Amino acid sequence: MSAAREAAVQRLHDLAVAAGGAPLPAANDGLTALSVPREGLLGLLASLRDDPQLGFRLFLDVTAVDWSGSEPRFEVVYHVYSLDLRMRVRVKTRCSERDLHVPSIVTVYPGAEYFEREVFDMFGIAFDGHPDLRRILMPEEYEHHPLRKDFPREGIEPEKVYRLRGGPMMPRPPGAEAIPGAGSTTP
Amino acid sequence: MVLVKDRKLSFGERCYVKSIVAGLLYTFSNLFKRKVTRCYPEQKLAPGPSFHGVPVLVKDADGHPKCVACGLCEYVCPSRAIRIVATETERPIERMPKTFEINMLRCIECGYCEEACPEEAIVMSQQYELVASSRGEMRWDLNRLLTAEAALGPRLGYIRKTFHRFQADPRAEGTARAVPGKGGTGAGKPGASQASALARYRDGY
Amino acid sequence: MTSQTSTVPQGDLRTEVMTLNMGPQHPSTHGVLQVVLKLDGEVVIDLEPEIGYLHRGKEKHAEHMTYQQWFAMTDRLDYLSPLQNEICYAMAVEQLCGIEVPEKAQATRVVLAECMRLTAHLIYYACVALEIGAVTPYFLAFREREDLFDLLDELTGLRTNQEFVRFGGVKAEIPADLARRLKEWADRFPSCVDEYELLITGNRIWYDRARNIGVLNTAQALALGLTGPNLRATGCAHDLRKAEPYCGYEKYDFEIPVGTVGDVYDRYLVRMEEMRQSARIISQALAAMPAGEHIARDYRHVLPPKDRVYRSMEELIYQFKIVTDMRPPRGEVYQAIEAGKGELGMYVISDGGPRPYRVHVRAPSFANMIALKPICVGRLISDVVPIVGSIDFVMGECDR
Numbered sequence: 088m089s090a091a092r093e094a095a096v097q098r099l100h101d102l103a104v105a106a107g108g109a110p111l112p113a114a115n116d117g118l119t120a121l122s123v124p125r126e127g128l129l130g131l132l133a134s135l136r137d138d139p140q141l142g143f144r145l146f147l148d149v150t151a152v153d154w155s156g157s158e159p160r161f162e163v164v165y166h167v168y169s170l171d172l173r174m175r176v177r178v179k180t181r182c183s184e185r186d187l188h189v190p191s192i193v194t195v196y197p198g199a200e201y202f203e204r205e206v207f208d209m210f211g212i213a214f215d216g217h218p219d220l221r222r223i224l225m226p227e228e229y230e231h232h233p234l235r236k237d238f239p240r241e242g243i244e245p246e247k248v249y250r251l252r253g254g255p256m257m258p259r260p261p262g263a264e265a266i267p268g269a270g271s272t273t274p
Numbered sequence: 275m276v277l278v279k280d281r282k283l284s285f286g287e288r289c290y291v292k293s294i295v296a297g298l299l300y301t302f303s304n305l306f307k308r309k310v311t312r313c314y315p316e317q318k319l320a321p322g323p324s325f326h327g328v329p330v331l332v333k334d335a336d337g338h339p340k341c342v343a344c345g346l347c348e349y350v351c352p353s354r355a356i357r358i359v360a361t362e363t364e365r366p367i368e369r370m371p372k373t374f375e376i377n378m379l380r381c382i383e384c385g386y387c388e389e390a391c392p393e394e395a396i397v398m399s400q401q402y403e404l405v406a407s408s409r410g411e412m413r414w415d416l417n418r419l420l421t422a423e424a425a426l427g428p429r430l431g432y433i434r435k436t437f438h439r440f441q442a443d444p445r446a447e448g449t450a451r452a453v454p455g456k457g458g459t460g461a462g463k464p465g466a467s468q469a470s471a472l473a474r475y476r477d478g479y
Numbered sequence: 480m481t482s483q484t485s486t487v488p489q490g491d492l493r494t495e496v497m498t499l500n501m502g503p504q505h506p507s508t509h510g511v512l513q514v515v516l517k518l519d520g521e522v523v524i525d526l527e528p529e530i531g532y533l534h535r536g537k538e539k540h541a542e543h544m545t546y547q548q549w550f551a552m553t554d555r556l557d558y559l560s561p562l563q564n565e566i567c568y569a570m571a572v573e574q575l576c577g578i579e580v581p582e583k584a585q586a587t588r589v590v591l592a593e594c595m596r597l598t599a600h601l602i603y604y605a606c607v608a609l610e611i612g613a614v615t616p617y618f619l620a621f622r623e624r625e626d627l628f629d630l631l632d633e634l635t636g637l638r639t640n641q642e643f644v645r646f647g648g649v650k651a652e653i654p655a656d657l658a659r660r661l662k663e664w665a666d667r668f669p670s671c672v673d674e675y676e677l678l679i680t681g682n683r684i685w686y687d688r689a690r691n692i693g694v695l696n697t698a699q700a701l702a703l704g705l706t707g708p709n710l711r712a713t714g715c716a717h718d719l720r721k722a723e724p725y726c727g728y729e730k731y732d733f734e735i736p737v738g739t740v741g742d743v744y745d746r747y748l749v750r751m752e753e754m755r756q757s758a759r760i761i762s763q764a765l766a767a768m769p770a771g772e773h774i775a776r777d778y779r780h781v782l783p784p785k786d787r788v789y790r791s792m793e794e795l796i797y798q799f800k801i802v803t804d805m806r807p808p809r810g811e812v813y814q815a816i817e818a819g820k821g822e823l824g825m826y827v828i829s830d831g832g833p834r835p836y837r838v839h840v841r842a843p844s845f846a847n848m849i850a851l852k853p854i855c856v857g858r859l860i861s862d863v864v865p866i867v868g869s870i871d872f873v874m875g876e877c878d879r
Contacts, residue, residue, distance in 0.1 A: 115575050115810040145717070146704040147846075148813075148824055150839040164814055166824070166841070170701075170715070173722045177813065198704030201849050209538075224531035233539055240543045244535075268668055277734040278714075279748040284685055293682040300677060301615065310622050324651075326636035350802050352544065352551035384642040386549050390652075390802045391794055392788050398636065436651045437785035 707821025
């Protein structure tokens with residue numbers, strides 16, 4: 088098993104280089120990690136899934152990290168799993184704040200659909216070719232991206248939603264004025 | 275290692291008969307079994323020493339809080355329920371809380387304050403019925419929080435059993451005896467000699 | 480029921496597509512899930528789960544809390560199995576810090592994790608039966624669940640959201656008396672599962688409403704990212720407890736139940752068998768509880784013993800240091816465990832500071848939600864309810 092795994096790791100490194108990326112140093116959890124430019128992402132993931140030696144067929148996770156202050160600012164992280172090798176692999180791709188989009192992997196892993204919507208919702212990263220890129224957790228009218236580092240913990244009251252004093256949040260009717268500061272304090 | 279689960283219905287089951295008869299028999303048999311429900315307001319629960327009720331402050335024999343207002347519980351509280359304003363005192367502990375407020379509406383009774391407290395001053399009581407007619411009443415102040423040590427006996431015993439982990443450790447004996455006196459004034463005194471403490475840390479207690 | 484949207488002409492007669500909102504207060508939606516159904520007659524032609532009603536920003540909170548404080552938040556993700564979330568998070572941070580967990584703590588964690596799997600599956604059994612109209616199973620499942628909660632209450636002090644796991648181990652060891660009663664309960668529990676099965680498994684009403692409904696094959700399930708019982712029901716024997724044993728699961732003897740068809744009925748059978756296996760694991764783990772400490776002797780990340788804190792300056796300093804300023808080294812960890820609903824992953828990134836730089840929860844409930852649309856489209860509306868129940872999700876974890 089370990090020989091097969093070592094061969095697989097070597098194959099992963101080769102694939103990453105072929106896709107224009109590079110293997111990353113092992114993190115604390117010892118997962119094989121690959122970095123790839125976003126142009127090569129789709130091809131790399133498709134070959135991870137289809138390569139008979141690898142077979143990363145189980146889709147696990149898509150998320151993003153905001154490395155605020157460094158460039159490129161955002162990092163999208165994918166985790167996939169191979170049932171035959173019993174190993175995970177982590178694929179990372181970076182994108183800059185000025186050019187905030189990465190290719191969608193829904194064509195390779197359909198399960199990524201909601202995860203990509205969540206990343207779009209929380210970080211504002213657009214996924215090219217996503218069938219239905221809308222917000223998923225926050226209200227559709229919301230303008231901010233909560234998991235960015237510049238978003239305050241206590242939240243930002245949405246402008247298109249207002250709150251009557253003591254009443255529930257509701258969409259602002261057309262023509263109604265926003266109440267300045269209404270509901271912006273937490274008890 | 276792998277258990278394949280599959281099931282086809284028998285003839286009796288396909289006719290609905292078997293499951294109806296079995297179900298009714300089972301239901302009726304339960305008429306004669308022990309009752310599992312409790313009539314709560316009439317039959318109160320009897321919480322054990324491990325129970326997490328609302329956190330309260332321990333009052334020492336003189337009626338003062340044991341708390342030294344170090345702020346550790348305020349810091350560790352995940353729901354930010356605790357607010358402390360410290361003041362100085364003439365007593366040997368030198369610091370005490372001027373105000374100590376726990377907002378019981380925020381408190382999640384996780385017990386982290388109790389675990390972080392270096393003075394055995396805040397402990398989880400056995401009180402679980404929290405009723406008030408306004409939000410303000412749910413902010414418990416120092417007077418309301420102070421509880422006599424005697425009333426918290428089982429819980430204090432549980433804390434000592436759980437967190438005084440190395441009491442039985444022979445290596446602990448030496449240092450424990452080297453520093454006489456009880457914990458109340460621990461914050462002000464240096465403990466065992468530094469060399470022996472460092473040696474202890476090097477082998478992980 | 481809201482609006483009519485488009486028309487589909489069929490000869491002289493025409494049908495109209497109707498939009499139907501199921502939830503967010505529908506009892507079958509396990510919390511606050513809204514499912515927007517587009518119906519042509521009784522046939523579902525499109526479906527859209529609207530989630531986010533329970534979004535509390537747990538991942539955002541993590542960036543502003545100490546590592547220790549976020550334990551309280553993990554409990555509230557999957558609130559039907561809080562200890563499993565705690566264990567997963569603790570393991571992630573332990574890997575980050577390089578803490579060795581003693582064997583006794585690991586065995587205790589196994590007991591707790593399996594108890595949580597049982598409570599989660601009991602809720603599944605209660606709800607899935609209730610949704611097709613069988614009321615009795617609900618009470619039966621809660622009977623055993625309350626017994627288990629009484630025991631856990633005695634151990635942890637809280638019925639749910641226990642906050643019992645610590646970095647390096649668990650808060651307290653299981654007292655001998657409690658261990659004996661817990662073992663008795665676990666030994667008795669398989670007979671309770673027999674009772675549950677007596678009422679439902681061979682019942683033709685349930686069988687007809689579950690067999691060949693909501694079928695998924697293994698390839699689809701893998702591509703959709705389904706894990707846990709939903710994946711195993713398709714016949715794929717993937718279980719992290721066997722594939723990548725953690726917490727010493729390799730020491731226990733248990734089996735992985737798998738299904739044959741991948742329908743609602745198979746998901747039910749797999750979970751019922753998993754309950755028996757979990758009870759077996761609890762029993763084994765309690766019988767062979769290793770001696771030793773229940774928490775690591777690690778002065779950098781584990782609070783020092785209290786009796787020392789009261790007396791010695793060094794321990795007092797460490798007490799303050801660990802509570803306020805525990806700093807794992809820079810790095811990242813993806814830690815996965817087999818939770819009741821599938822693979823629960825915690826992706827923790829540390830920048831060397833006292834607060835996590837980023838915590839991401841790979842929530843099985845969120846991943847399972849994706850399967851709803853492909854398996855419901857084309858089925859009748861009455862099938863949606865058992866399918867939603869059989870997918871088994873908790874909105875607290877799904878929305879985070």
